[in-house]
Amino acid sequence: MATATKPPQFTGEQIEELQTTAAEHMFMHGSQTNDWKGDLKIFVKGEGCWVTDMQGNRVLDGMGGLWYKAAGYGRKEIADAMYQQALAIESPPAPGACVPTIQLSGKIAELYPDHHCRTFFVSGGSEAVETAVKMAKKHQQLKGKGGAYKVISRRNSYHGSTAMAVSLGKASYADSVGPDMPGAMWVTNWNSYRLPYAGDPVDAAVKCANEFEAVILHQGPDTVAAIIAEPISTASGIQVPPAEYWQRLREIATKYDVVLIADEVITGFGRLGTYFGPENWGVQPDLTVVAKALTSGYAPLGGVIATKKVADVFLGGERETFKHLITFGGHPVAAAAGLANLKIFEREDLVGNSRRMGTYLYERLQDLKKHKIVGDVRGGLGLLAVVELVQDRASKKPFPKEAGLGKKLPKMLYDRKLVTFRAADLIAMCPPLSINRSEVDFIVDALDDAIGKLQKELAVT
Ligand SMILES: Cc1ncc(COP(=O)(O)O)c(C=O)c1O
The missing domain is CATH 3.90.1150.10 (Aspartate Aminotransferase, domain 1)
Structure with missing residues (x-):
């Protein structure tokens, strides 16, 4: 309490x-x-x-x-968990990990629809988006689609402020100051209030989703690594899509072998009434980007949750290794906060x-x-x-x-x-x-x- x-x-x-x-x-x-x-x-x-x-x-x-x-604010048990971890060992020497980070990956796997998922921990949402995009591209390389570097996002979305992430979405309140990431492409965002296409809202939503397909076909499916979208974009004004929108995104990503990234930095962990937003529409993305509510803001922590299908591609030898390192990603004190936070989620x-x-x-x-x-x-x-x-x-x-x-x-x-x-x-x-x-x-x-x-x-x- x-x-x-x-x-x-x-x-x-x-x-x-x-x-x-x-x-x-x-x-x-x-x-x-x-x-x-x-x-x-x-x-x-x-x-x-x-x-x-x-x-x-x-x-x-x-x-x-x-x-x-x-x-909510003032949860003593989260503060206590962080304190206890900091007293025991605040961070591990490089070749190892600490207990709460491991336990948190297990807890996420319990809550995530794919219980065999694997999480790459980072320190926040922008880093998680950077990580997901890089993971998607390397995944494509390992699967033999080495020329796939393009990433399609939606105009007026927000995926973070760091140099690559800011190229995606292009929200008006984030400066990009310079050339966008090579291969960044944009399509129309969903808008339930001012329909982007006239007529029935479901048809309009499917037409918006189909813009991803049009870009993939125009660019060549072999050149596209990923598509990224928020289940509900706050940057574009909290527009709730019909179920068909995300279902169509899933179909398109599967059809063209493109990694479907759900940016759940805001929606992940309960915000949309389910632990993960696309559950509302029966959709399983390939990568899910999380941060914010993972610790309820008691400590900075983010992560990329990869389904087993995607994560297993990174098992093998040196070639398959995901060469990506964020010093404080999955910091044990933050992970302890995450675990205590998710305990409250379940109890209450x-x-x-x-x-x-x-x-x-x-x-x-x-x-x-x-x-x-x-x-x-x-x-x-x-x-x-x-x-x-x-x-x-x-x-x-x-x-x-x-x-x-x-x-x-x-x-x-x-x-x-x-x-x-x-x-x-x-x-x-x-x-x-x-x-x-x-x-x-x-x-x-x-x-x-x-x-x-x-x-x-x-x-x-
Ligand atoms: C959907 C989305 N993605 C990414 C980010 C970036 O997260 P952070 O501010 O933790 O870097 C945000 C931040 O609000 C966000 O709303």
């Missing part, structure tokens, strides 16, 4: 000093210093779904950290709770459609949802930047004691999987108030 200690207190002077140090010496990831300097949110305590900032405001974290706080049925509370959240969010500026509500598969605000419902026209939603909304919601991330025309929700009904009500009531207020301010009648 969460610890019950009081949040530490800070004087005005201490707060000011920290603000100055941050403003002068620290990059905040993915944001402009001028946008936050002097007013950085500094958090000092977490318990369950709630966090307390330096000024003593206790607010509900509707974003689960940055899409990862599955088991967090995946079942994600399904139940996700359904409840999605149902309650429908009430917000009473506000004219709510264009769409998406979610329903576990605890991942979004409310999309539009200027005009009929045309689905977005608000212009000058309307200042990105400045107004986060403040309105924080005043209503709800933490959001980049809330503007899209208000994403990804709360801890341990959330209860009254906390879901708290989120929806806060959104209701803030959206009502915003609508008045924008003079939409």
